[in-house]
Amino acid sequence: MLRAGGLVALPTETVYGLGANAEDPAAVARIFQVKGRPPSHPLIVHLGDAEQLDDWVQDVPAAARLLAERFWPGPLTLVLRRGSRVPLEATGGLETVAVRVPDHPVALALLSSFGSGVTAPSANRFGSVSPTTADHVRAELGDAVDFVLDGGPCEVGVESTIVDATGDAPSILRPGGVTREDLEAVLGCSLVVPSTSRVRVPGQHPSHYAPRARVVLVEPEKVVSEAELAQELGHQVGVFLPSAFADAPVKVQAVVTVPASMAAYARGLYGFLRDLDQHGCDLIIASLPVEDGLGLAIANRLRRAAGPRPTV
Ligand code: TXA
Ligand code: MG
Secondary structure, three states: OOOOOOOOOEEOOOOOOOEOOOOOOOHHHHHHHHHOOOOOOOOEOOOOOHHHHHHHHHHHHHHHHHHHHHHHHOOOEEEEEEOOOOOOHHHHHEEEEEEEOOOOOHHHHHHHHHHHEEEOEEEOOOEOOEEEEEEEHHHHHHHOOOOOOOOOOOOOOOOOOEEOOOOOOOOEEEEOOOOOHHHHHHHHHOOOOOOOOOOOOOOOOOOOOEEEOOEEOHHHHHHHHHHHHHOOOOOOOEEOOHHHHOOOOOOOEEEOOOOOOOOHHHHHHHHHHHHHHOOOOOOOOOOOOOOOHHHHHHHHHHHHOOOOOOOO
């Protein structure tokens, strides 16, 4: 299917991707069309092993080598200088390219038998919640995707951490499955994480990862009262109930009790948002976790789910 220019949804450890042959500009163009994503938003090239890195990029700094060695296969994406093999269609016209080796047996089997790079954004419509099961992919994309490889639910549940490794000092463009603390421990220096409210790179709009329901963030101790008030005012309210309040009865449309473990929270996050949409909620009240470890990525996605929506 990939060789014929088709689109194949594939499981990764983070979220499901919508894959195409990275060297086939027409297939890459179809990804943008199917997702409804502006063509200026760059894609990630997925490789079967780290040895292929130099076939796709140029000038790999020592820090990037170190990170690739330590974290691949895994939820880390490195932005490096584009090699000539990467079509500009895949990079949104940029002279840099994002690359990663995913840690999922099905993805790795596909990549190794294909033998080349697969560009894959998350397999959702532009701006909406990323899919973490094959059913989510089918619900999002239906017949628009030629083949869905079902590899079960994704283990990590939030997207890869994106590190800009083009300069002397690597920086985090998107927090994700590899924690900032783990990166800093390997690099031996501290990393800058840009504020989520600023548009830093193409494809990083404030509203993203958003369910249909509007998401409102409040302090943890206000979640219950704000949710009940909104329900009384006529909203169909879904609640992300902080684990500290797990036993509180809440009179709203639907309740998700947030797992105390950040790994379990990350794994469940996108499914929870989808479930609350399914329950007919028009408003979701949630609070932010402590922003360390995986909590940083979870908070980033929640902020952006709550971000201003484009007016249609
Ligand atoms: O976990 C993941 O990274 C998943 C799985 C499928 O691998 N993929 C994913 O792809 O999240 P996508 O397209 O939804 O998000 C990739 C983001 C883009 O939105 C863009 O912000 C950033 O990667 N990106 C890609 N190429 C870039 C580049 N050359 N410079 C800066 N940012 C880049
Ligand atoms: Mg995405």
